[in-house]
Amino acid sequence: MIRLGKLTDYGLVLMTCIARAQSQDGNLHTARDLAKVSRLPLPTVSKVLKELLRSGLLASHRGIKGGYSLARDAHEVSLAEIVSALEGPIALTECSTDISGLCDLERCCPIKSNQQIISQIVKGALEKVMLSDLVQPLQLTAIKDASGKLVPTIGYLSGRMQ
Amino acid sequence: MIRLGKLTDYGLVLMTCIARAQSQDGNLHTARDLAKVSRLPLPTVSKVLKELLRSGLLASHRGIKGGYSLARDAHEVSLAEIVSALEGPIALTECSTDISGLCDLERCCPIKSNQQIISQIVKGALEKVMLSDLVQPLQLTAIKDASGKLVPTIGYLSGRMQ
DNA sequence: ATTAAATAGCACTGAACTGGTACTATATAG
């Protein structure tokens, strides 16, 4: 299984919660409130929010009446950014990053260039989905590429899905 | 970083090695030979090959003059299959699998259905790349979908890349 | 038949990573 850490999962949930609430009241949201809404333990929520802040995806305000809010509009934040913020650069293997010296095979690895491309494919897929898309239900659809093959993509539902 | 275990990485390298060699001589390949070619430690290579065998991606022949070979043509094995064989079902989070009871939020998780779709996107991307594609260099290209957006995809190089 | 070489299938271990927690410092509204 291609793993995404639990904290990243929480991050997606929290960002979605903030985006949902913010579209309604536009206020700041304390870690305490978000923990209650998301039903996640407060310390963990706090930790994740700090990470998201550090990456510039959230804005914060200290002191009493403080809290967190989205730094950008939900339409302008991709899943790739959220994942990168909590997991580091998106790459399927260490070899796929630009950092060298991580892999013994580096000199002669037969598939290095291909791996980078594979990572790019996955990254591209995540870049296509925006935070705003998570606020409302999505539907998986497919389009045909130049050669007639089906390419999975996403789109909004015209009716209700669930 | 979306992680793929080292063993899975090795699996991709080994499958590629076998596919490359097989297209030339068509013989069986012993774990020992593959370890030498891939420059990976023999015990680990052996372990990975056993896994790939168990998943039906490889065929084996015991005894002296034994070895491994591809169970299917390289054109008919997708990366998704290789990854699944070594990592389990492709899903970005446990929530995305069909197994229930793994997540406390299950009852009220606000983005469960979306997560399943996200996993599907990534899985779809991996299903589009076949083992045979790894044997020769790939190039990342982009096509336009119905709405005019660019969709990352892959294609062969007309010239030399490296 | 015997032997050598190869896969099959365990079970084990050491290390790294991750999720989670605690504590202290800092800022701010009232």
Next chain:
DNA sequence: CTATATAGTACCAGTTCAGTGCTATTTAAT
């Protein structure tokens, strides 16, 4: 000045993973 919130760091425990070792089984060649 105080209560409440974030900021930052450091730490701990559990789990997972890569890697190893050992034994059984199969098979070709002698």
